Amino acid sequence: MRKNALSGLMQSKVTWAVIAELLILLVCFVIRPDFFSISYQPSTGMLYGSLIDIINRSAEITIISMGMTLVIALGGTDLSVGALVAVAGAIALKFLRWDVLTYTTPGDYTVYPYVLVLVVPLVVCALMGLFNGFLVAKGGIQPIIATLILMVCGRGVAQILTDGKQFTTGYSPFRVIGQGSFLYLPMPIIITIIVVVAVALFTRKTAFGAFVESVGVNRSASRLSGIKAGTVILIVFMITGLLSGIAGLIYSSRIMSNDSNNAGLNFEMDAILAVVIGGTNMAGGRFSLAGTVIGSLIIRTIVTFVYYFGIVSEATMAFKALIIAVVIVLQSEPVREYFARRARRSEAA
Amino acid sequence: MKKVLFLVAALVVLVCVSAASADVVNVVIAFSQIGQESDWRTANTDDLKSAIENHPGWKLVYDDGQQKQENQIKALRNFITQDVNYILFTGVVSTGWDEVLKEVNEAEIPLLLVDRIPDCADKIDYVAAFGGDFVEEGRRQVAWAGEYLKKIGKGDVDVNVVIMEGTTGASAQTGRTEGNLKALKEYPHLKLVGQQSGNFTRAEGQAVMESWLKSIDKIDVLIAQNDDMALGAIDAIKAAGKVPGKDIIIVGCDSVKAAFDAIVAGEMNCTVECTPLYAEFVVPAIEALERGEKFSKRVIHPEEGVFDMDGGIDLGTVKSVKAADVIATRRY
Numbered sequence: 001m002r003k004n005a006l007s008g009l010m011q012s013k014v015t016w017a018v019i020a021e022l023l024i025l026l027v028c029f030v031i032r033p034d035f036f037s038i039s040y041q042p043s044t045g046m047l048y049g050s051l052i053d054i055i056n057r058s059a060e061i062t063i064i065s066m067g068m069t070l071v072i073a074l075g076g077t078d079l080s081v082g083a084l085v086a087v088a089g090a091i092a093l094k095f096l097r098w099d100v101l102t103y104t105t106p107g108d109y110t111v112y113p114y115v116l117v118l119v120v121p122l123v124v125c126a127l128m129g130l131f132n133g134f135l136v137a138k139g140g141i142q143p144i145i146a147t148l149i150l151m152v153c154g155r156g157v158a159q160i161l162t163d164g165k166q167f168t169t170g171y172s173p174f175r176v177i178g179q180g181s182f183l184y185l186p187m188p189i190i191i192t193i194i195v196v197v198a199v200a201l202f203t204r205k206t207a208f209g210a211f212v213e214s215v216g217v218n219r220s221a222s223r224l225s226g227i228k229a230g231t232v233i234l235i236v237f238m239i240t241g242l243l244s245g246i247a248g249l250i251y252s253s254r255i256m257s258n259d260s261n262n263a264g265l266n267f268e269m270d271a272i273l274a275v276v277i278g279g280t281n282m283a284g285g286r287f288s289l290a291g292t293v294i295g296s297l298i299i300r301t302i303v304t305f306v307y308y309f310g311i312v313s314e315a316t317m318a319f320k321a322l323i324i325a326v327v328i329v330l331q332s333e334p335v336r337e338y339f340a341r342r343a344r345r346s347e348a349a
Numbered sequence: 350m351k352k353v354l355f356l357v358a359a360l361v362v363l364v365c366v367s368a369a370s371a372d373v374v375n376v377v378i379a380f381s382q383i384g385q386e387s388d389w390r391t392a393n394t395d396d397l398k399s400a401i402e403n404h405p406g407w408k409l410v411y412d413d414g415q416q417k418q419e420n421q422i423k424a425l426r427n428f429i430t431q432d433v434n435y436i437l438f439t440g441v442v443s444t445g446w447d448e449v450l451k452e453v454n455e456a457e458i459p460l461l462l463v464d465r466i467p468d469c470a471d472k473i474d475y476v477a478a479f480g481g482d483f484v485e486e487g488r489r490q491v492a493w494a495g496e497y498l499k500k501i502g503k504g505d506v507d508v509n510v511v512i513m514e515g516t517t518g519a520s521a522q523t524g525r526t527e528g529n530l531k532a533l534k535e536y537p538h539l540k541l542v543g544q545q546s547g548n549f550t551r552a553e554g555q556a557v558m559e560s561w562l563k564s565i566d567k568i569d570v571l572i573a574q575n576d577d578m579a580l581g582a583i584d585a586i587k588a589a590g591k592v593p594g595k596d597i598i599i600v601g602c603d604s605v606k607a608a609f610d611a612i613v614a615g616e617m618n619c620t621v622e623c624t625p626l627y628a629e630f631v632v633p634a635i636e637a638l639e640r641g642e643k644f645s646k647r648v649i650h651p652e653e654g655v656f657d658m659d660g661g662i663d664l665g666t667v668k669s670v671k672a673a674d675v676i677a678t679r680r681y
Contacts, residue, residue, distance in 0.1 A: 041588070041590050042590065043587075044588050057559075105610070106610075164385045164391060164413075165385075165388070165391050179584065254555065257551065261384050261415060263552075303556070307564075308563065308564040310544065310564070312544070313514055314517055
């Protein structure tokens, strides 16, 4: 068993995701070693550095892709997550400002109790997730089609809520979510850690994770073996909706406003990419939450790389695509098999 | 018999009243807008929408493109099938409109270009064009920074300038970048050390500034091609323990209300106006077109100002105005 450790490692997609991330960071280190410098910033009480930025700014995608991992493990995809980010932000700002014609200037106040600002967006997003799950589980609609509905109309709902306007706020307790700090770390990082641990415990310490994998592999077989496939699907989509809501609160707190057109734009694509880079198969079945976290970090590392090293804006898209293509190729079956074979040979020798 | 007469009379009165109260629509104006990318865009939409809707005899068909070119192309084709009388058009990007705008021409619907003038404007027919002078706005941004530094006695010191660009390919981005770069040549002490797109949004403005503050040793001036990115950058500057408006001079563009608030609070230095209030030009123009008048193909620029902390900086074409003096009268 121990003899095959290296070849087994070479065959795991997660290994290659980690290698890819380390390679990108190595390139950063070679160009500018101070990319890795981390210092303490007394004015904000937080650690300060590009690595912190990467983890901090990847929070929204990491949180959403925790849910997306489970959805993909079921053999589906959830396209509505980006729109739900916009919905959550719009609801939060609606309760904070309510009517910008009456309360004309943004300031350190909230029109409705703060608890509503936090709870209502999360409840609404969870219900929207449940709606997705209902269409999939009870309606038998393909997930990609079912979630397309909210992907398209979610942003519309967000627009209507705030009359197509961008509300801004200065309410300091709301600022804490996206810009506050705890234990020298930006708050989004703390929230991300809590979410990742919670999802990991829920799926790995209970049988739920196994249920998800089982339903993802064969829905009828798992039903026959006594798993309530419909309930599993409902729960997974509801979790994803809720997590999108949390990401939406973080996003809108960072900019202290709602931005119904840009908030969460293309997040569904980034989340799916994070899951796929992390080694979870789009066809469903086994999933890796740790891999997804690495995938999300890779995506954000690329973006930070572009900003940090001043890649011209026209080339940004092509640059991102190139790196992702390399990562995906590294993870492909033939490449992994090649390295696993070499590892086996060196072990045998 | 009396009853019947009464009923008929009542019916006639009812018909007359309802005919008089119902608006007689004789001009249908369609408007393909980009979406709701910023406060500026909202003001632009609200201003045009309310002016057209409240105009007697006019009806507005409005379409929100949600920042996608394909949505706008679809909307334009819908307008053609609905056979509207006028089309107002603002394109999310500057290229790729040739085909659909030619279809508008073929349908012989008068086209009015508003705000962002597409690259293909010289190849298509339009009856009038209204747009900000983006190149001039870009020039004013850099010129303000240059003149301000002279005023505070730093005219001979080399300073590091970063330019935060808008959505790559949008005419506001290409125009302002051209103006920025041209003006930088006139102020040799302003050294360009960074140039990156912040996509005209707060969130990306924040993320780009956050990275710049770590990768560039010293940033003295930030030229942000819209106020939203500047406002996002202010948060990032604060998070880095620096004082926005003092350690880093911040010049925005658009002159939205939030930028005025930031200037009055001392966190931002200047905003170059790019007015969204087009109704006062567009409505009279449509009225004139209805009367049979014609406009030249030249783009009509609105008159715009520059607003800063203290006012009085001469930029050649315009003199800056103290933001605190006019904040109460701002409509967006």
